[in-house]
Amino acid sequence: MNLSLLILVPLLTAVAILLCNGLKQVRSVALLGSAVQLLLALGLLYTYHQERETGNTAQMLFEFNYTWFANLNINYHIGVDGISIAMILLTSFVVISGVLVSWSMEMLNKEFFFLLMFLSMGAYGFFISLDVFTLFFFLEVAVIPKFLLIGIWGSGKKEYSAMKLALMLMGGSALVFVGLCGLYFNSSINGAHSFDILALSKTHIPLNAQMLFFPFAFIGFGIFTALFPFHTWVPDGHSSAPTAASMFLAGISMKLGGYGCLRVAVYLMPDAAHAYSGIIILLSTIAIIYGAFATMMQTDLKYINAYSSISHCGFVILGIGMLTPTSITGAVLQMVSHGLMTALFFAAIGMIYTRTHTRIVAQLGGLLKVMPFIASVFIISGLCSLGLPGFSGFVAEMTVFMGAWQNPDTMYRIATILACASIVVTAVYILRAAGKAVMGPINDDRFTSLSDAVWNEKLAAVILISGIVAIGVVPFWLSNLVTPGTEQIILQTGQALLLK
């Protein structure tokens, strides 16, 4: 399968959107493009399994290597393993539902859908890159559309939020840049420096260089995934963004960071990952607990989801920091699960907001009676968020905790216990928000005349829920998909241990 299609399809869709006229044409093209992306992602999953069944045990499949800047040894090198495929699937699910949710976006619709497609191109490109340069290229491609999406179509203090988000994410990529410079100049493959991830993983980067550059790379990517204390863009960015942009932001963009931490920082600098794991775990535990308690104090639905994202993404970092096979698998599962769940949550909030024109929990109430579908979607995403068995959240968090417990260090176990305890807090805020906003009597007379979801909103929700349930009920297809990839990473760190 030609992986470049994953970049070409969004790009062509974006160009086609520019040639369209009027909302109807624009959104049909966008829907068509994102449907093709979804089919491509599913097709990729299928062909991947077929390749594996025929006994292809290569680390990366469907590799393609094209020399880009020969003199600097920069290549356009792409390929996928299970982890990438999981992230690509997540992206395609979120993209199509994001397009469906913005079905009636009147204002500057051409630009809006163009930027959505451009952003998704960045995300796909990032997940298939096997060269740090291309990875970095696509990472930055995905930043600018967010700035424009929030600043132009957002609500509230949108300009402030857009600027804050863009600057913090650019700060992250500046740190990543220094980290990859360090990787490049400390690598020597046949006497030449290299950006190639597979080649870099086979050489041994000197320990002092690892210790110096691991923090740059890890914190840089960490900013994208709301690593404490660099999480402050998350609440502002998410709450000001239009619905589809919030979904993209939380569902895809934050996952770029987690994937980057795993693929670049931990995989290429395993010794330093070991050395720094204590700090990583400390920061992630703080993020989990702090995020959960901060969520309890929020009154705005979008802020509730944004702060709970900080807490949930803390589990991703925790799983990575524990460095056991199960915990890293759990981290990947959590990325996928959180992406789907939070996108669904934002979609539901967006649907509620367009009808009631408020996101304040206290002003809502009794929505289950007037808009049962939307209210159910809201409850489902809430239950998934608090980790109810049967939904993906349970599977992912459970795997992270199991994996974390495998690490025998006492301090790490204390961190695990603390992180576990945060689930109780999660239950408190989720149940409270759901109880007040959705159940109970109808607070406002205006609400009685409101209509339920229309077909496009229903379709978006169904797509996301099907993903959540597919992971929740039969989790093994996903964890088996991911495991070979995580084993490679663990092998890398295990080797590194032996070398010491």
Add this chain to the structure above:
Amino acid sequence: MILNDFFIFMKQELMLLFIIFLLLLIKVGKDRSNESLLYLINLLLLINVIAGFILPGEGSLFSDMFRTNPLIALEKNMLNIGTLIISMQSYSWLKSHKHLLEFYILMISTLLGMFYMISSGNLLMFYLGLELSSIPLAALVNFDLEKKASSEAAMKFILSSAFSSGLLLFGVSLIYGTTGSLAYAEITSHLSTDPLQIFAFVLFLAGFAFKISAVPFHFWTADVYEGAPVAITSYLSVISKGAVLFVFVSVLYTVFKPLADVWYGMLFVLSISTIIIGNLFAIRQDNFKRFLAFSSIAQVGFILVGISGSSSMGTAAVIYFVLIYIFSNLGAFGVVSIVSSLTGKERISDYKSFYKTNPFLSWILTIALFSLAGVPPAAGFFGKFFLLIAGAEKGNYLLISIAALNMIVSFYYYLRIVKSVFMEPNESPIESLTIPLISKVALYICLLGIVILGLWSVVYDYIFTLSPIF
């Protein structure tokens, strides 16, 4: 010397001379309308660009006073392209200008001076070229004849450029005194880290730093840029700066190679202070031309980071970046030029809600600014990436970290304009403008350059293969 060589090696200079004389003849002849003249001149410049790419020779003339090779020819072609774009963009300003021909004669003379400067193999030749390029520029800065600010800017420009030439000459005379020669090849063999020679080099470097407006020699830049006509501001910030940078790179790596340890430290300080000061001042500006002046100071700081690397990577990265910078900066200046000549508005706050009335110009401006900020997929990303990689080669990660963090600051002020254009409300936005076709073509050329030069690696590879390894 064979006459044939003369024509081949000096081809690009002779072309310019030919255009200058042709314009003089036209001036003597009967009056023609500005519009027909503009089409004719732009056509001539276009032919000049195309002719420049044909058969780049390699060799030297007049006992190594003048030398050329494919890299030098390429640098001249880049300047030719930039001049053509500027000329096309200033169409609506020049259409009603009384002294159209003088404008072009002066501008092409300065270009000729830059060509001689780039080709120089001798400090005397270099100085001649430099003066030929800066004196007519002072007249050009004064070309908004009715505006007081323009004359003031010209005065500032001539004084500061005379001062910097003085410094440079002092340095040159000391170099001559201590090495006994003005030819590049002989200077190198006689250079050592003798204190007097280092002093001479410092003066020489200061002269250069003035011309490229590196901090702390940048004070003239903002006022001159603000007062000069937009066309000349863009010419100053792109063409004249680019030409001096080309010479700077080659002189540092070849002539002053024995002093490499000395100038590395100096460049380190210069680049950091230039980036930081340029960035900090750019944040506060409201006049678009002043803003671009400070942002171009910061860009020079990034270029100096690239120069501090090794020769081949550094040379390639700097030339590549200047090429991209020509297209990106001219994209931004093109929009400012059109808006300024049609409405007279030059403040950033005038650009609020610009997108509602002028979507095309807004996108060009935005993409150009993104390219200047170094955001992919615009070419500026590649240019800056390679500059910083070149700078990191010597293992100076402190320099790279500071530069990378400063990219965030620069990102802020570029985004600030994008924010004004797209997001901020305005009661009296700039009205919908009709852009002359020729200027529109120039903007499309810039856009094309910004999109293609980065993604299409052939351009960088070509420059890299031409860059010498010392």
